[in-house]
Amino acid sequence: MEEKNCTGILEEIADTIDSRHGADPSKSYVAQLFSKAPDGMLKKVGEEATEVVMAAKDVADGKKAKEHLVYEVADLWFHSMVVLSCYGLRPEDVVQELARREGVSGLVEKANRKTQAPKD
Numbered sequence: 220m221e222e223k224n225c226t227g228i229l230e231e232i233a234d235t236i237d238s239r240h241g242a243d244p245s246k247s248y249v250a251q252l253f254s255k256a257p258d259g260m261l262k263k264v265g266e267e268a269t270e271v272v273m274a275a276k277d278v279a280d281g282k283k284a285k286e287h288l289v290y291e292v293a294d295l296w297f298h299s300m301v302v303l304s305c306y307g308l309r310p311e312d313v314v315q316e317l318a319r320r321e322g323v324s325g326l327v328e329k330a331n332r333k334t335q336a337p338k339d
């Protein structure tokens with residue numbers, strides 16, 4: 220399979236997800252998730268996050284191959300992207316935030332969070 224640029228593929232999937240607003244839930248899984256928002260949509264993120272933790276443990280214990288973790292993280296990223304789209308946000312917004320943090324020690328960033336966190 221042709222390897223795609225990471226940001227490019229995230230943007231393409233986000234475009235598809237965005238296009239599902241108002242779509243028929245019987246024809247689109249993303250439209251189904253939007254129709255269950257917020258609770259049903261957000262519940263999936265919690266489930267997928269738990270599955271990532273379990274997959275990582277299984278990989279660490281040698282019970283599962285590393286690809287299993289990749290598979291579960293892909294589910295988590297996908298469901299997180301659905302939530303972003305629901306609130307008018309894009310993966311580019313997340314990448315921009317990560318870029319802003321790049322090179323800043325997590326310890327320094329943590330200390331700054333108290334003064335720089337987004338306002339409620």
Ligand SMILES: N=c1c2ncn([C@@H]3O[C@H](COP(=O)(O)OP(=O)(O)OP(=O)(O)O)[C@@H](O)[C@H]3O)c2ncn1[C@@H]1O[C@H](COP(=O)(O)O)[C@@H](O)[C@H]1O
Binds near residue numbers: 232246248263
């Ligand atoms: N990347 C994904 C993607 N990753 C995972 N999933 C779905 O996310 C679900 C993962 O949740 P689970 O493992 O809990 O599976 P499940 O039990 O079937 O899910 P539920 O019935 O509990 O919702 C599965 O149904 C997967 O098929 C995805 N569904 C869609 N996409 C992308 O979204 C696009 C639009 O999808 P549609 O709106 O369905 O056309 C697709 O072209 C893809 O690019």
